[in-house]
Amino acid sequence: MEGPEEKNESANSSGGMTGAVAPTSSRENPSSTPCPTCGAGSPSLPPFSYVYALGRIEPRFPSPGIEKEFAQVVGRSDTTGLTDRQTLHTVLSNGENRYLARQLCWVFTVEGMDTYILTPRDSLDIDALLASLRPAPRPTDVDVVIGLRGPIAPPDMCNGLMLPIVRFDQLYSFDIDSLIKSIPRPTTAGAKDAGPAADEVFQRVMHVTGNTGATDEHRALNYLVVRYPALYAKTAEQFGQNSSLTAVEVRPSPLGGARKVVEVICSYTNRVTDVTEKFFVRLDMTEEFPFLITKLSPYFDR
Structure with a gap:
């Protein structure tokens, strides 16, 4: 890509x-x-x-x-x-x-x-x-x-x-x-689903209150929507499974140590069963240019 x-x-x-x-x-x-x-x-x-x-x-x-x-x-x-x-x-x-x-x-x-x-x-x-x-x-x-x-x-x-x-x-x-x-075509959702999914995710990040890109939280979100296509592919896949994107959270990672590391957690809730699945990525925000530490993976509440 x-x-x-x-x-x-x-x-x-x-x-x-x-x-x-x-x-x-x-x-x-x-x-x-x-x-x-x-x-x-x-x-x-x-x-x-x-x-x-x-x-x-x-x-x-x-x-x-x-x-x-x-x-x-x-x-x-x-x-x-x-x-x-x-x-x-x-x-x-x-x-x-x-x-x-x-x-x-x-x-x-x-x-x-x-x-x-x-x-x-x-x-x-x-x-x-x-x-x-x-x-x-x-x-x-x-x-x-x-x-x-x-x-x-x-x-x-x-x-x-x-x-x-x-x-x-x-x-x-x-x-x-x-x-x-x-954006690469998702494997489980039709190609026609990728566009609306990507647009929805991008617009949600753009309209986050006070997102001027000057905090670690906002920098992490902005980095993901322009640099990480897997986020869009996962959202399109979840839409194809009749799930909604119900939350996007950014939390400090306990694995950061001396560096500023955050976890971006996306929650998808099935529209029929009301069961929520969570996926996350881990990012290093210490320097001017953020970078990915952990690719999109299932997340389990601690």
């Missing part, structure tokens, strides 16, 4: 799920970076934390001056017949206008709410931001950002928008339809 192509290696990507991916630049230790004002307005989160978030990226003008400069560039470009979004994409995709792309404020939204301001860890990763700028966006488009959540942006950074800054190491985009098509 092919996964989404990382944008720090290519300008375009499509949906899918693969194994863990190594970063392209050196990582920071979030506990070693001093900042007396970090985390303002977010008392439930540590000053610095890793982020693995699902949402949408939107460019914004940080100041009236940049907006006027963009308007002048548009006036010199051939944009006849283009929509406003296509015009934005056309202008910023022109290499001569790269300076404008560097000046823009790139806002990450979750459930339509402004959540983070993105900055690349490497200046070359401006290409990843440009590749997220779709000329014809659709509701099923999803952007994934993996990085380090830092301090609140100063008022002059993004036209008064004061949000946590995320320095990203990896960023890629896909649409939900492409992700569903990439």
Whole structure:
């Protein structure tokens, strides 16, 4: 199964799920970076934390001056017949206008709410931001950002928008339809069942309350829905056996030791007998890039 192509290696990507991916630049230790004002307005989160978030990226003008400069560039470009979004994409995709792309404020939204301001860890990763700028966006488009959540942006950074800054190491985009098509066909349920099952699981994770991808719980869920196809295959299989997905829980694992290890437990309840089966995966969330420890297996309450 092919996964989404990382944008720090290519300008375009499509949906899918693969194994863990190594970063392209050196990582920071979030506990070693001093900042007396970090985390303002977010008392439930540590000053610095890793982020693995699902949402949408939107460019914004940080100041009236940049907006006027963009308007002048548009006036010199051939944009006849283009929509406003296509015009934005056309202008910023022109290499001569790269300076404008560097000046823009790139806002990450979750459930339509402004959540983070993105900055690349490497200046070359401006290409990843440009590749997220779709000329014809659709509701099923999803952007994934993996990085380090830092301090609140100063008022002059993004036209008064004061949000946590995320320095990203990896960023890629896909649409939900492409992700569903990439899921292997379940063995006990018909192929037609895989799509609705995958869509339901993905939407449930996307709509988890407060899922900004900044806690171990949310990072684990977001990692699974874009990287682990077995979760979708199991759900489709259970739907084929007339069972419902009744719960998805994330718990600290007693096997973690010195590392942050969590267990994601999925409960499936038969619609006729009311008998519940549970399956779980174990993930290591210690570092910026989560990874799988235990594959999807039956779970028995302790």
